[in-house]
Amino acid sequence: MSDEFIKVPVIGTVVAGHSGRLDDYKGGTTSIIRLNPDIPENAVQGITEFSHLQVTWFFHLGSDEDVELPPRSPRDNPAWPATGGLVHHNHRRPARLATSFPRLIRVDGRDLHVEDLDADDGTPIVDLVAVFQEMLPRGPVTQPSWPTEILKNYWVPACERPTYG
Structure with a gap:
């Protein structure tokens, strides 16, 4: 990996919401993004006219030792194809950003x-912005079937988790 780095400020922190690095059941959870005191309150003026935010956050529960770039099967399930580390949406990428x-x-x-913010309580927020429809992907979005399979329970509310036994 490159030894070139950039410095990114933390502008806020996630309060409440999820805890514990769960792979699924991220839906239906309310969280607070608490902006740091040095961010002026009027920095979000007009944001309530938008339905969604684009939030960039740091996987603070991961570590540099967790970074894994060679191909591997998602969640170590051999039923899904091995793909490179930059394909996975997890803490094992070099910058650990989501x-x-x-x-x-x-x-x-x-x-x-x-x-439906899938960051844990205490997660550092490095950026946020209102979602503009025009800035979302243009044209059809394509993907293989395995992301749909792996994420079938991702946005299911925790209260609807299947029980076993």
């Missing part, structure tokens, strides 16, 4: 209340 698109519920000062 992007989520939670629904904005309301804003209270520097607290942005959101639903």
Whole structure:
């Protein structure tokens, strides 16, 4: 890997929401993105006119030792094809960054209340912006079948988890 780095500020932190590095059942959860005190409250002026945010966050529960770029099967399931580390949406990529698109519920000062943010409590937020439809992918989005299979329970609310036994 390159030894070139950039410095990225942390602009806020996730409060509440998920905890514990779950692979699934991320849906239906309300979280707060609490902006740091040095971010002026008027930095989000007008944001309530938008339904969703694009939030970039840091996988703080991972570590540099977790980075894994060679091909491997998602979730170590041999039923799914081995793909390179830059294909996977997890903490094992070099920068350990993720992007989520939670629904904005309301804003209270520097607290942005959101639903379906798949970052854990305490997660550092490095950027956020209102979602513009025109900035989403243009044209058809294609993918193999395995992401749909692997993520079938991703947005299921935790209260709807299947029980076994």
